[in-house]
Each structure stands twice: as C-alpha cells, then as structure tokens.
Amino acid sequence: MQEIKKILEKRFNGESQRAIASSLHLSRNTVSRIFKAADNSGLTWVQFQSMDIAQISSILFPESKYIPIQVVPDFEYIHKELLKAGTSIRGLWQEYVDQCKDASLPFYHRSRFSEMYQDYVKKNNLTMHIHHKPGDKVMVDWDGVTMNVFDHLTGEQCKAYLFVATLPFSMYTYVQACPNMKQEEWIKCHINMYNYFGGVTRLLVPDNLKTGVIDNRKYQDPTINKVYQEMADHYDTSILPARVRKPKDKAAVEGSVGTITNFIVGRLRNRKFFSFEALNKAIWELLETYNDNPFQKREGSRRSVYIDEESNYMLPLPTEPFELSEWKRPIVQLNYHVNIDHMHYSVPYEYAGKRVDVRSTANIIEVFYKGTRICSHKRLRGKSNQYSTNVDHMPENHQLYQWNGERFEKWAASIGEATHEVVHKLLHKYKVEEQAYKGCLALLKLSDRYTSTRLENACRLALDHISQPSYKNIKLILESGQDLLRNKGNERTAAGDSSHAFVRGKEYYGGKLK
Numbered sequence: 194m195q196e197i198k199k200i201l202e203k204r205f206n207g208e209s210q211r212a213i214a215s216s217l218h219l220s221r222n223t224v225s226r227i228f229k230a231a232d233n234s235g236l237t238w239v240q241f242q243s244m245d246i247a248q249i250s251s252i253l254f255p256e257s258k259y260i261p262i263q264v265v266p267d268f269e270y271i272h273k274e275l276l277k278a279g280t281s282i283r284g285l286w287q288e289y290v291d292q293c294k295d296a297s298l299p300f301y302h303r304s305r306f307s308e309m310y311q312d313y314v315k316k317n318n319l320t321m322h323i324h325h326k327p328g329d330k331v332m333v334d335w336d337g338v339t340m341n342v343f344d345h346l347t348g349e350q351c352k353a354y355l356f357v358a359t360l361p362f363s364m365y366t367y368v369q370a371c372p373n374m375k376q377e378e379w380i381k382c383h384i385n386m387y388n389y390f391g392g393v394t395r396l397l398v399p400d401n402l403k404t405g406v407i408d409n410r411k412y413q414d415p416t417i418n419k420v421y422q423e424m425a426d427h428y429d430t431s432i433l434p435a436r437v438r439k440p441k442d443k444a445a446v447e448g449s450v451g452t453i454t455n456f457i458v459g460r461l462r463n464r465k466f467f468s469f470e471a472l473n474k475a476i477w478e479l480l481e482t483y484n485d486n487p488f489q490k491r492e493g494s495r496r497s498v499y500i501d502e503e504s505n506y507m508l509p510l511p512t513e514p515f516e517l518s519e520w521k522r523p524i525v526q527l528n529y530h531v532n533i534d535h536m537h538y539s540v541p542y543e544y545a546g547k548r549v550d551v552r553s554t555a556n557i558i559e560v561f562y563k564g565t566r567i568c569s570h571k572r573l574r575g576k577s578n579q580y581s582t583n584v585d586h587m588p589e590n591h592q593l594y595q596w597n598g599e600r601f602e603k604w605a606a607s608i609g610e611a612t613h614e615v616v617h618k619l620l621h622k623y624k625v626e627e628q629a630y631k632g633c634l635a636l637l638k639l640s641d642r643y644t645s646t647r648l649e650n651a652c653r654l655a656l657d658h659i660s661q662p663s664y665k666n667i668k669l670i671l672e673s674g675q676d677l678l679r680n681k682g683n684e685r686t687a688a689g690d691s692s693h694a695f696v697r698g699k700e701y702y703g704g705k706l707k
Contacts, residue, residue, distance in 0.1 A: 197249050198241065200227050205238035230254060263299045266306060268313040276326055276506070282307055325361040328506030330396035330433070333358045333383070335374055338454045345467040353472055356382040357453055360394065363499040368453055368480050370472045374402070380424055380517050388514070392507025393428045398435055406434045419520055427515040429508060456483050518554045525549060529586055533558060535577040538570045539586040578628045598626050601633040608640060609649030615662050622661065636664045643671045650676040
C-alpha cells in the first residue's frame with residue numbers, strides 16, 4: 194500500500210484514525226489495521242522514516258512477500274507511443290492489462306498507472322505530449338486585429354485581415370494578410386498554409402465562421418461548407434470545428450493570435466504598404482524570426498521542434514494543390530446543355546429538365562446528379578455562348594443528324610427564297626456559326642405554328658424593311674398578322690380592282706401597232 198508511510202507520519206503528528214482516513218480517502222479499518230501492525234512491530238516513526246515503502250510493508254505485513262508483485266509498465270515505450278495519432282493513456286493501460294492477464298501476472302489499476310507515468314515524466318524531465326500529438330491537428334482562425342493597405346494613387350486605405358494557423362504540438366505558425374474574409378481568400382490561405390508546413394495534419398480545427406462551417410449544433414454533426422469539405426478531402430484531412438463559444442478548443446491558435454499581434458503587427462504599425470504582396474512579404478520576413486525565436490520554458494524553437502519532432506508525423510502533400518471551385522445548381526435545358534457563365538456544356542440527354550450540381554474550376558466543368566458525376570468538360574474561354582457538345586450525350590436520332598449551317602440553309606430553302614435569305618444572314622451574323630443555331634431553329638419552327646407560306650411572306654416583308662431581320666422581328670409580324678394584310682393587298686392589285694377608277698382597254702393604247 195502506497196499510503197503506509199503517510200499514515201505513520203500523520204500518526205506521529207498526533208492525527209486521529211478518523212482524520213487520517215478522511216484526508217487520505219481510505220477506510221477507517223485500513224488505518225486501524227496499519228496502526229495495530231505498527232504497534233506489534235515495536236518500531237518508532239524515527240526508524241520507519243529512513244525506510245522505503247517496500248521495507249515497511251515487509252515488516253508490518255510479512256505475509257505480503259508471498260503475494261506476487263505487480264508488473265512495472267515500460268514507461269519509455271508508453272511515452273513514445275503517446276506521440277502517435279490515435280493513442281491515449283487509457284488505451285495503453287488496457288494493452289498493459291491484457292499483457293499481464295495473458296501472463297497470469299498482477300497489474301496496476303489505471304489511476305496508479307497514470308500516477309506512475311507522471312512520476313516517470315517528472316523524473317526524466319520529459320514533456321507530456323498527451324493533449325497534442327505531433328502532426329495530429331492544425332488550428333486556424335482570423336486575427337481580430339486588422340492592418341491597412343493604401344492605394345498609391347488616391348491614398349485610400351482598405352483593411353487587411355490576418356489569417357493565422359498554428360500546429361499546437363510545436364506551435365509552428367503561419368500568417369497571411371487578405372483583402373477580405375470571404376471563402377476564396379479562406380481557401381487560398383489554407384493552400385498556402387499546407388505548402389508552408391510542407392505536410393498535412395490528421396485534423397483541421399477551425400472556428401465556426403460561415404466560410405467554413407454552416408451549422409454546428411451541440412448534439413448534431415456539424416454541417417461543413419461544401420467547398421471547404423472538398424478542400425479537406427483533397428488533402429485527406431478531417432474538419433473538426435471548435436465548439437461554439439469554446440475558445441479553449443483552439444487555445445493554441447488563440448494564443449498565437451495574441452503573440453502575432455504583438456510581434457508582427459506591432460513592428461509594422463508605422464509602415465505604409467501599397468499592395469498586399471508587399472505587406473505579406475514583410476509579414477513573412479518577421480514570421481521567420483518569430484518561428485526561430487527560442488522558447489522561454491522549453492528547449493528549442495517552434496521551427497526546431499517542428500523539424501525534429503513533428504515533421505515526420507505530418508501526412509504528405511497531394512501531388513497537385515487544391516483548385517478552388519464554384520458550385521451552381523442549374524436545370525438541364527431541353528437541348529441537354531447547361532448554361533454556366535454564358536457558356537453551354539452538354540449533359541447526357543436523359544437528364545434534360547432535371548436539376549444538377551455543377552462544379553466549376555479554372556479549367557474544368559464537372560456535372561453531378563445526386564452526388565454522382567455524369568460528365569465533365571474543359572472550360573470554354575473567350576466569346577460568350579459557345580457550345581461544348583459531346584456526341585455521346587446526344588440521342589441516336591440527333592447523332593445521325595447533327596445541326597450545322599448547311600442543314601439550316603437547306604431547310605430554309607425548302608420553305609422559300611426569303612426564308613433562306615433570312616437564315617443565311619443569321620448564320621453569318623455571329624463570329625461563331627454555332628451561336629446562330631438556336632435562333633435559326635426557333636425561326637424555322639414557326640412554320641409548324643403559322644404554316645410555311647406565312648413564314649415565307651413574313652420573311653419577305655421583314656427583308657423589305659430591315660437589313661438584318663431576327664427571329665423576334667418575324668415572330669411579331671406573324672403574331673400581328675401583317676403578312677396576311679400584305680398578301681390581301683397583293684391579291685387585290687393582281688385582280689385589277691376597278692371600283693374607284695376608270696380603266697381604258699388595250700385598244701385605246703393601240704397595242705403593238707402603236
């Protein structure tokens with residue numbers, strides 16, 4: 194029993210059995226049994242004082258030497274194992290218990306096991322890495338203190354917000370100034386942070402800002418921003434937001450925010466910066482000094498501890514950095530294309546009329562339906578209303594008859610010369626022929642509703658008054674019936690209406706003889 198010597202000391206100081214039992218959280222019978230054994234031994238406290246616990250136990254309770262001694266844990270091994278992700282003092286104690294049971298040997302209970310480990314750490318001047326393991330997590334946040342960047346022409350100033358990231362094991366820190374705290378800057382800071390560290394942690398611990406965490410309730414799983422989760426998946430890390438109004442959950446970065454404010458912001462407070470590039474260059478120069486400064490109560494610096502003890506536990510960076518994306522939810526048009534930033538991308542025709550998720554990056558357009566990617570395209574650049582069409586996305590009948598200018602002109606010519614001329618003008622109106630296809634199709638489809646004859650007449654009427662008729666012009670003519678009025682006038686003229694005029698016969702003019 195580890196408390197034997199304390200009990201004998203308190204007895205020598207005149208404390209009662211009840212008081213000793215209460216102070217040491219023992220039963221009164223246990224204290225009484227030790228008192229009785231000490232009286233039977235005939236030794237005094239002065240003699241007991243120079244002995245260790247094992248000697249006192251053997252004198253007071255000689256029968257205890259026949260009781261097997263508990264197995265002493267290998268604390269050097271335990272200390273090293275605690276540095277690894279996924280280990281805890283409780284889990285290692287359970288392993289120790291299982292080993293002792295397999296060997297039919299007695300073992301220490303968990304409370305005594307933990308006390309012995311703490312004694313080992315103190316005796317060997319070691320640091321207990323229980324709360325933060327190397328490479329296990331990185332904590333990120335915005336600094337509440339802002340800086341200023343000035344316009345070199347107008348002198349107008351704008352705020353610079355500081356992004357701060359800290360590895361709690363080594364306290365190795367990264368800082369970056371941003372023009373705003375929106376999602377794009379938030380993601381860019383994370384990408385630069387991982388590049389600066391040269392590795393990725395198992396966990397990412399942010400605050401509950403909307404660019405990272407949409408919702409974080411007490412008894413529910415947090416809802417992570419879609420782009421932020423996508424970035425975490427790319428780097429093979431997991432997002433574990435701090436609890437709402439619990440700054441201790443990210444105490445390391447909270448502490449770094451304060452020291453960064455004093456060390457960097459304080460030193461740059463009297464300097465003027467005219468671009469974020471210049472400001473970040475100055476910040477990163479001071480950051481190198483900050484990470485190299487020696488600890489006050491710990492050997493080494495942030496950088497040396499990171500390189501020597503933590504870098505090997507970091508996960509490797511992916512081969513390519515994360516590419517920022519934007520998500521939209523358009524409806525697939527009847528021509529089985531989606532419109533993204535005034536460009537058109539084909540989707541398998543079965544999804545026409547359905548709402549899909551579209552992920553846009555600088556180079557790629559990806560289309561998802563209910564979480565499954567159904568197609569992707571290289572992003573179009575340049576003039577608006579271009580089309581990227583995959584033949585495999587078209588129905589079989591469309592694959593046999595793909596739209597082109599020649600087909601539209603042939604269709605128009607079958608209706609009439611005026612219609613053909615209008616379609617020809619439309620096809621040559623745009624820099625890219627495909628841009629006119631939608632208008633040509635809509636124009637020719639008017640023949641289904643108003644007949645081919647009326648469409649031809651409307652096109653002729655439009656050409657008489659407009660140099661470059663459009664679908665809208667011809668549709669207005671058909672809706673108002675102007676083509677019918679003109680046709681009636683032509684019929685009246687052709688019939689020779691004489692109700693309001695005298696008409697001389699051919700004899701009056703002499704015919705060919707004159």
